[in-house]
Amino acid sequence: MNREVSDQLIAVKLGGSVITYKQKREAVNVRAIKSLAKSIVRAMRSKDGPKRIFLVHGGGSFGHYWATRFGIGKESHGVSAEGISRTRLSMIKLHSKVLQILCDSGLPCETVAASELVSSSFKEINEIGRQHVSTCFKLGLTPITFGDILLTKFGARVISGDRLAELIARTFDVRRVVFVTNVDGVYEGGDSKGKLIRVITKQSKFVSENQERDVTGGMSMKVSAGLSIAQNGTDVFFVNGKRVEQVVRALCGKPILGTHIPSIRVHS
Ligand SMILES: Nc1ncnc2c1ncn2[C@@H]1O[C@H](COP(=O)(O)OP(=O)(O)O)[C@@H](O)[C@H]1O
Numbered sequence: 154m155n156r157e158v159s160d161q162l163i164a165v166k167l168g169g170s171v172i173t174y175k176q177k178r179e180a181v182n183v184r185a186i187k188s189l190a191k192s193i194v195r196a197m198r199s200k201d202g203p204k205r206i207f208l209v210h211g212g213g214s215f216g217h218y219w220a221t222r223f224g225i226g227k228e229s230h231g232v233s234a235e236g237i238s239r240t241r242l243s244m245i246k247l248h249s250k251v252l253q254i255l256c257d258s259g260l261p262c263e264t265v266a267a268s269e270l271v272s273s274s275f276k277e278i279n280e281i282g283r284q285h286v287s288t289c290f291k292l293g294l295t296p297i298t299f300g301d302i303l304l305t306k307f308g309a310r311v312i313s314g315d316r317l318a319e320l321i322a323r324t325f326d327v328r329r330v331v332f333v334t335n336v337d338g339v340y341e342g343g344d345s346k347g348k349l350i351r352v353i354t355k356q357s358k359f360v361s362e363n364q365e366r367d368v369t370g371g372m373s374m375k376v377s378a379g380l381s382i383a384q385n386g387t388d389v390f391f392v393n394g395k396r397v398e399q400v401v402r403a404l405c406g407k408p409i410l411g412t413h414i415p416s417i418r419v420h421s
């Protein structure tokens with residue numbers, strides 16, 4: 154679908170666990186974002202690197218804090234106007250910081266809001282969003298979106314960056330999706346003391362620890378999103394955002410220390 158956009162395109166989700174300090178309210182990890190920005194620019198300039206990237210970032214200690222405080226989740230009725238406004242404001246604060254750092258690092262980006270991308274069924278990407286993304290690439294801009302709050306007929310709900318990455322992969326036929334978090338990948342037994350799982354398939358047994366869950370479901374939802382992306386023919390990788398070399402390798406499609414969910418269909 155939409156080959157013009159999809160040509161050598163990958164999707165990269167920068168997790169809130171790496172771009173913010175999740176335990177501290179509204180604390181940006183500037184160092185981590187700068188390092189990721191450098192790695193992205195390096196990968197895009199390298200011979201085997203992706204020519205186009207669709208960036209997504211999470212909410213970390215910004216959106217998640219307010220969504221939790223005002224009880225905004227996946228299906229939320231009767232959310233207060235203040236809750237909606239504060240959650241959005243917080244995401245915009247984080248997003249503008251991310252944009253600033255990316256631009257200063259040589260990667261001019263264009264914001265494509267989740268509300269513009271996602272259809273009212275939350276199951277696909279709108280035509281308006283597709284056009285916007287296509288125009289971004291024509292102008293040499295990297296499209297970037299972020300997990301956000303969306304208004305519904307009944308109230309407001311959260312759409313996670315992980316889910317956005319899934320919709321993007323489905324719509325634009327991306328080569329691979331890279332989830333960047335603060336851990337090396339998915340571990341057996343539910344925490345980083347377990348063994349790193351190098352390959353996950355539908356048959357894999359995976360346990361996620363509840364204590365580390367964020368408002369959008371933490372690692373277990375990320376793995377579900379990954380499995381669904383792989384099912385639709387796109388390779389998925391989980392990599393640690395603190396490991397610069399590994400991030401660059403993941404973006405360039407080289408073997409990494411991390412978790413791989415192999416695509417079900419093989420790309421021609
Ligand atoms: N089985 C697991 N393997 C790896 N991490 C896990 C696992 N279960 C829970 N986690 C936790 O999930 C976190 C990553 O998910 P999440 O916080 O949602 O990341 P992000 O903010 O990047 O979306 C890790 O920091 C880790 O503490």
Ligand SMILES: [Mg+2]
Binds near residue numbers: 211367369370371372
């Ligand atoms: Mg998360």
